[in-house]
Amino acid sequence: MSAHMVQLVLELTGLFVFAISGALMAIRKRFDAVGILILAVVTALGGGILRDLVIGDTPPAAFANTSYLVIPMVAALVTFFAHRVFARLAFTILVFDAAGLALFCVTGTVKALEYGLGAVQAVVLGVTTAVGGGVLRDVIARETPALVQVDTDLYSVPAAAGAVVIAVAWHTGVPLPPVAVGAAVLVFAFRLLAMLRHWHAPLAWRSALLPPRPPGP
């Protein structure tokens, strides 16, 4: 199997798992079949669509290859029937989800760099690719985004670490393929460790005394 083929299989697996996470959220919120389908597709493809709209690659990759749309739809259908199985496999799904996080943050960062964006911009877009769909899922489901909650294990920080590695390698001329694999492994391992050790991002420094209200509308 060629490297390109390996990447496609990994991508479709990642989309499938992201879509399951959206579908399970919809089921937990007691949304109907339409809601399950919408949340599955948005969770899987939302991050990549945001990235492609920003870099000006339209139609986004999500709309260029039919598999990218069909896979989340299939995941929604499977979850519609098998959600109780998936609920028992929660940890396994989280491991695959970590793999998807690693892959999409790497491919997103590389794509932004290939489109000529600067290092900081590419890191932001790489992280957006990996976590944007989950934020959209939470907004539509009216949940506080898991990403910003203090009691969730680190998710975007591992993605950012991998994106920084890619951006630095790109700008220092290190050959990309081994760096990309290394960065993906870093993100995956960092995320798994964060899950197992329950690493969290901190609240604001001395935030026990909160400001009464934020300025401006």
Place this chain on the structure above:
Amino acid sequence: MSAHMVQLVLELTGLFVFAISGALMAIRKRFDAVGILILAVVTALGGGILRDLVIGDTPPAAFANTSYLVIPMVAALVTFFAHRVFARLAFTILVFDAAGLALFCVTGTVKALEYGLGAVQAVVLGVTTAVGGGVLRDVIARETPALVQVDTDLYSVPAAAGAVVIAVAWHTGVPLPPVAVGAAVLVFAFRLLAMLRHWHAPLAWRSALLPPRPPGP
């Protein structure tokens, strides 16, 4: 009146009714005049703007023809004063809303196909055109999107049915004008029947026992 003229009149009528639905939501949530205006414009134009950003037609049609922006503003102004009349005309408004749903799903699907997108992609964008504004309205108004709630009558499913008819006809070479009219009638009738018979989309299969929480942030 030419076919093009008929379509423009229908489109502006559809935008007007969609905008009323946004303005009424704002009033029900006790938003101020600014909120009424914003929700009216977002509900009417949001779906088409999303579609045009995805297919890369910028500025979106909503910004190309001044009428497209002015009509929802006028609808907001009228609703500001006449909302109690409109509240009594709820069923009539729903009938016009079904006509808008039918029209925008057909024109959205056709536009996506004309821009070279595949059948599945065009169906997704056709449905997005018709229902995207309503989802944005609900997100801004902090309501669970009506589209995903189990106790609402089918709305996106009729749109999807019409979009599928268009996409199949396009790819099999059937002449478009009669198919477009037929698909619009199908969506309209299907939506009215769903309203009258209270057809709902199902919850997930055997979802009485819900998963404790979805995987991943």
Place this chain on the structure above:
Amino acid sequence: MSAHMVQLVLELTGLFVFAISGALMAIRKRFDAVGILILAVVTALGGGILRDLVIGDTPPAAFANTSYLVIPMVAALVTFFAHRVFARLAFTILVFDAAGLALFCVTGTVKALEYGLGAVQAVVLGVTTAVGGGVLRDVIARETPALVQVDTDLYSVPAAAGAVVIAVAWHTGVPLPPVAVGAAVLVFAFRLLAMLRHWHAPLAWRSALLPPRPPGP
């Protein structure tokens, strides 16, 4: 210092203050450090990104100049530590926020006009530039957008007034530089007055009796 340099300094100051408002919201909602960073960046840059996606200027200006991304990140970092100082400086921050509102509404309207959009469209995009980030901040933070609440002082109306002045001057051929400065002063003074006098937008006319529910999903 050249006019261009003055504008850049003003813009970066505006982004810094908008980002503080996002970071303070995140802290008030007890989001973690990741949430503080995300809300700071989204609040500062969201409006301009929406404008640039609509007019088709990709990648958006927010991604073209690294300072535009770094400044909100620095603001997030500073607010992480200094939020209690900022909470005491609430009024000062609101004054700077009004300056940012004035500046971004003027530059947003001018940019839309330069891209060939009509007057109404340019006004909508100018206001979107100035207030869009705040709406996205509120949506992600699960707050009812301050913009639509009846008990908040006018914010988008001053921006709209300034945008209308710019659009009228553009279409009547009045030289732009003095008009732009005048419009910015108008927005700034109007917003400060609205804050000091607590000017609000009205609820819908005779809205004491609310409609039972809005039509359509």
